[in-house]
Amino acid sequence: MVFTLPNVLTLSRIVIIPLLVAAFYLPHPWAEWTAFGLFTLASVTDYFDGHLARRWQQMSAFGRFLDPIADKLLVAITLMMLVAFDRLGMPALVPALIILAREILVSGLREFLAGLSVSVPVSRLAKWKTGIQMVAIGVLLIGDAGPAALALPEIGRALLWLAALLTLVTGYDYLRHGLQHMAAEDTPASRPASKRPAGKSVGELG
Secondary structure, eight states, X not given: OTTSHHHHHHHHHHHHHHHHHHHTTSOTTHHHHHHHHHHHHHHHHHHHHHHHHHHTTXXXXXXXXXXXXXXXXXXXXXXXXXXXXXXXXXXXXXXXXXXXXXXXXXXXXXXXXHHTTOOOOOOHHHHHHHHHHHHHHHHHHHXXXXXXXXXXXXXXXXXXXXXXXXXXXXXXXHHHHHHXXXXXXXXXXXXXXXXXXXXXXXXXXX
16 A cells, blocks of 8 residues: 555655755746746645545555655755745744744654544644645745746745744644643553552542
């Protein structure tokens, strides 16, 4: 079940990343439009791998493991390249850092909850966040190579701030969900019998 079409699409997203990085070094305006095209292609595979996996009943442990990694690598590395090539500017660096911090937080929470066999469903708001985030990054990749009348860099930064705001809201929801399970895990009744103080029953633990 590793080399199903959904998994191949997920793998292709990782393969695109070094090509996307290389595109930044092309001459203007090839750099902007090539990077945008590759990022858009990778974003499209993000939709179709999950859609096809569910439709064709080809969901696998490998796909569940690789899909969020591919997403986070794509977003993090693209944002880093935008910063490295001075395409964001200092104020817009703040939402980029918020987005990256949230991805690290959610990854840690998912790993913790996976050990408890608890899944974290993706909310509708989180899907909106992802969509706006991808559009924002795509617009920023075009930047000054687009029509001057559209002011794409400003639009991209505004959308990135909106994505960062939704990132804070959804990140808080994930954190609250995780803390509830952490609190339940720390209660005496949830501890393995081998870790309970000797000579005391569960009801006697205070």
